[in-house]
Amino acid sequence: MADLQNQHPTVMEPYDLIIVGGGPAGMTAAIYGARAKMRTLLIEKAKHGGQAATTEEVENWPGSGKTTGPELMKQFREHTEHLGVEMIKEDVARVDLKGEIKVIETRKGNRYEGRAVILSPGAHPRTLGVKGEGPLRGKGVSYCATCDADFFTELDVVVVGSGDAAVEESLYLTKFCESVTMIVLHPEGTMDANKASQERAYANPKIKYVWQSAIEEIKGDGIVESVVLKHLGTGDLTEMPTNGVFVFIGTVPNTEFLKDTGLALDSRGYMLADSETMATNLDGVFAAGDARQKWLRQIVTAASDGAIAACAAEKYLAEEEHLRHEVLEPKEPVLAVFWSPASKESLDVLGWAEQANTAAGGTFKLARIDLYKSARLAQRYGVTQVPSVLLFMNGEVVDRLEGNFDDFTHWITEKTVTAAK
Amino acid sequence: MLEVNKETFEAEVLQAKGAVAVDWWSPQCEPCKELMPEVEVMAGKYGSTIKFCKVNVIENRRLALGNKVLGLPTFLFFKDGQKVAELAGPEACTPEAIEAELKKLA
Ligand SMILES: Cc1cc2nc3c(=O)[nH]c(=O)nc-3n(C[C@H](O)[C@H](O)[C@H](O)COP(=O)(O)OP(=O)(O)OC[C@H]3O[C@@H](n4cnc5c(N)ncnc54)[C@H](O)[C@@H]3O)c2cc1C
Numbered sequence: 001m002a003d004l005q006n007q008h009p010t011v012m013e014p015y016d017l018i019i020v021g022g023g024p025a026g027m028t029a030a031i032y033g034a035r036a037k038m039r040t041l042l043i044e045k046a047k048h049g050g051q052a053a054t055t056e057e058v059e060n061w062p063g064s065g066k067t068t069g070p071e072l073m074k075q076f077r078e079h080t081e082h083l084g085v086e087m088i089k090e091d092v093a094r095v096d097l098k099g100e101i102k103v104i105e106t107r108k109g110n111r112y113e114g115r116a117v118i119l120s121p122g123a124h125p126r127t128l129g130v131k132g133e134g135p136l137r138g139k140g141v142s143y144c145a146t147c148d149a150d151f152f153t154e155l156d157v158v159v160v161g162s163g164d165a166a167v168e169e170s171l172y173l174t175k176f177c178e179s180v181t182m183i184v185l186h187p188e189g190t191m192d193a194n195k196a197s198q199e200r201a202y203a204n205p206k207i208k209y210v211w212q213s214a215i216e217e218i219k220g221d222g223i224v225e226s227v228v229l230k231h232l233g234t235g236d237l238t239e240m241p242t243n244g245v246f247v248f249i250g251t252v253p254n255t256e257f258l259k260d261t262g263l264a265l266d267s268r269g270y271m272l273a274d275s276e277t278m279a280t281n282l283d284g285v286f287a288a289g290d291a292r293q294k295w296l297r298q299i300v301t302a303a304s305d306g307a308i309a310a311c312a313a314e315k316y317l318a319e320e321e322h323l324r325h326e327v328l329e330p331k332e333p334v335l336a337v338f339w340s341p342a343s344k345e346s347l348d349v350l351g352w353a354e355q356a357n358t359a360a361g362g363t364f365k366l367a368r369i370d371l372y373k374s375a376r377l378a379q380r381y382g383v384t385q386v387p388s389v390l391l392f393m394n395g396e397v398v399d400r401l402e403g404n405f406d407d408f409t410h411w412i413t414e415k416t417v418t419a420a421k
Numbered sequence: 422m423l424e425v426n427k428e429t430f431e432a433e434v435l436q437a438k439g440a441v442a443v444d445w446w447s448p449q450c451e452p453c454k455e456l457m458p459e460v461e462v463m464a465g466k467y468g469s470t471i472k473f474c475k476v477n478v479i480e481n482r483r484l485a486l487g488n489k490v491l492g493l494p495t496f497l498f499f500k501d502g503q504k505v506a507e508l509a510g511p512e513a514c515t516p517e518a519i520e521a522e523l524k525k526l527a
Contacts, residue, residue: 047455054451070451107517124512138492138509147450147493147511150479151486222489244491 014101015041017313018114020092021254023050024299025120025289027076028306029313033118034083036314041112042080043104045091049073050122051251051290052299055165056146056172061299069146072299092121097285098262100320115320116313119258119271119280120289120306123251123297128160132218133247140224140244145169148244149176157244158183158227160215162191166248167201173246174206181208181242183215183229210240218245253291266293278309283376284316319377326367328395333419335364335412338378338388340371345405346387352408353389360416364391391415422464422473427484433474434499440526441499442519444475445485450493452511459516463523470527498522 017033019026022044033040047053055069064072081087090106097103097117104112125143127133133141142148149172157177159170162184173180182201184191188211191198201207210229216237217228226241253269264272264281273280273287275294280287288305290297327334337353339346350368357364371378371386381390381397389408391399401411422444425433434441444460446453464473478485478493488497488504494514498506506522508514 047451049451138495138513139489140491142492142510144452144511147447147452148491150447150449151482151491153482223486223491 012113014113014115015039015086016114016317017041017116017118017310018043018102018104018112019118019120020095020104021050021120021122021289021291022048022077022087023120023122023289023302024052024073024076025122025302025306025309026050026118027073027080028303029118029120029288029310030080030085030087030306031083032307032310033313034080034085036310038116038310038314038317040085041114042085042087043090043092043106043112044087045089048077048080048087051124052302054144054146055168057168058299093257095257095261097282100284102284116284116286116317118278118286118288118306118309118313119255119263119291120287120302120309121254121257121291122302123253123290125247126250126252128215128218128247128249130215130217132220133245136218136220136224136245139222140220141218142244142246143248145172145246148246149173152177152244154178155243156181156241157246158210158215158240158242159246159248161248161250162186162193163248163250164193164197167191167193167197169246169248170207171197171200171204174204177206177244179206179208181210181240183210183213183227185212185214185232187212187233215245251290251297255291270294276308277312278305279312279316279376283380284313284320286313316376319374323377326365327392330365331394332365333363333398333415334367334392335415336367336369336390336392338369338371338383338386338390340386343386349387349389349405349408352405353412356409356412356416360413363416363419393419422461422475425474425476427481430476430481430484433472435502437472437499438501440471442471442473442523442526443497443499444473445478445488445490445493445495445497446475447477447479447493449479452514453494456494456514456516456519460519463516463520467523467527471523496522498526500526 016038017040019029019042022042030040030042052069053073058067058069058072093107094105102114102117153176156179158181159166160183170180212232213229215227216230219226226239229238255269270293271287271291273292278286286309288309289302327336337350339350389401390397492510496508
């Protein structure tokens with residue numbers, strides 16, 4: 001493996017789209033990307049399917065009835081592969097997302113370039129942060145029921161948390177364990193999980209509860225032997241023997257590698273993106289899935305994010321292509337008219353610009369830009385109203401006219417004279 | 422990689438002279454299966470100095486518990502029958518961490 005680490009950085013034409021993270025969000029983005037004929041690269045560091053591949057029972061993926069996480073994610077993966085998406089197994093360590101060409105660097109030292117990027121790195125389980133948790137990890141402390149349930153056949157375990165994942169995984173554990181005791185922060189009868197899951201838990205005789213309590217410490221010599229529980233009302237400490245501790249108290253976004261890259265993150269590290277288009281604060285960079293600040297974190301919403309992000313990326317690339325072709329690359333001066341079908345004045349300006357240009361012998365190349373369809377582009381050039389006219393030379397804005405168009409013909413004649421020199 | 426079980430563990434690992442790496446896995450453990458191809462590559466690379474074994478914990482639960490293996494994936498490293506290092510849990514068992522232990526062991 002050492003020789004792999006010394007591979008030369010790859011030099012090649014940038015990808016249209018690079019997706020970081022191959023969970024349900026990333027794979028869905030890849031499917032949409034490939035179908036839109038974008039040259040797509042999907043980078044996943046571990047197992048395709050992410051968190052969804054670590055849960056046994058999935059009962060809310062439409063159309064599948066009752067399925068398992070690994071099975072569903074296998075189908076996602078096969079679908080993605082079938083469409084010819086290029087997939088590589090590497091851990092993204094550094095990114096440079098600010099330029100027109102985005103650079104993605106992996107821990108192995110390989111470098112990939114793309115014109116658009118979708119970030120879908122998902123999340124990992126939050127740890128309790130109590131004494132004993134670290135040393136006893138993999139020694140009875142677990143964050144993955146499907147991985148470890150078998151060890152606890154006919155043994156007693158505790159589950160920390162009361163959300164959907166905690167309740168669902170508790171139900172799964174009862175198939176193996178003698179007893180599953182849920183440690184719940186809230187007073188008796190209150191859990192964060194949805195009602196249907198709660199009712200199934202209450203109906204299961206193997207599940208017991210310790211209410212209004214938190215774990216203070218996990219004890220054991222080499223393997224878990226007991227937990228110290230603190231009652232949040234009285235402050236009383238009690239020690240409870242157990243063989244295993246399963247922790248499902250939420251997740252932390254995998255966005256460490258995105259800190260200080262200019263990408264906007266919230267105080268907890270979640271990526272901030274427009275909930276309508278998945279666009280981040282950086283041009284050509286989109287966020288999808290659990291690592292995004294959002295209201296519902298599920299497979300179906302991760303997939304939804306991925307689909308939107310890929311379509312938004314496609315639109316972004318088309319706009320960029322259009323901009324390059326029509327505005328930035330022509331050798332002749334370009335008169336870019338920002339217009340909108342709703343503004344009569346802007347339609348007039350389009351007409352005047354055409355006439356004036358013809359009269360001047362076609363000095364300019366005219367570019368029509370619909371303000372609302374190209375809002376991002378307008379923002380980039382500081383255009384806030386229609387009509388607005390920007391004069392580009394060799395890709396740079398050299399002059400602009402906004403607001404008052406009474407003297408437009410005069411202005412344009414003057415520009416024709418300057419351009420001719 | 423040599424598949425060992427509760428009957429052969431003693432002879433193949435504990436009585437073995439030199440270095441042995443043991444990969445504890447189960448068919449239900451997705452991270453374990455994901456790791457397997459990379460471990461196979463390492464087995465090819467370090468196979469001349471280190472013996473590579475794997476144990477399916479589903480069929481050898483008592484053996485796992487006896488070795489204090491209570492989470493997957495877990496890697497145990499032995500030298501002359503003595504446990505010298507251990508990596509437990511999916512966060513600890515990265516290909517890089519495993520290779521680092523192998524280098525120390527070889
Ligand atoms: C125990 C549990 C049970 C659940 N049960 C359900 C359920 O029944 N139904 C449901 O709808 N949802 C369920 N969920 C939630 C669901 O799994 C998530 O909402 C979904 O997986 C999020 O998808 P994602 O693609 O955003 O992120 P993830 O699934 O987290 O995938 C992200 C991927 O990105 C990779 N990655 C991260 N960083 C990098 C990097 N730097 N370089 C390369 N790759 C990287 C990771 O390895 C991972 O594979 C459950 C979650 C848990 C934890």
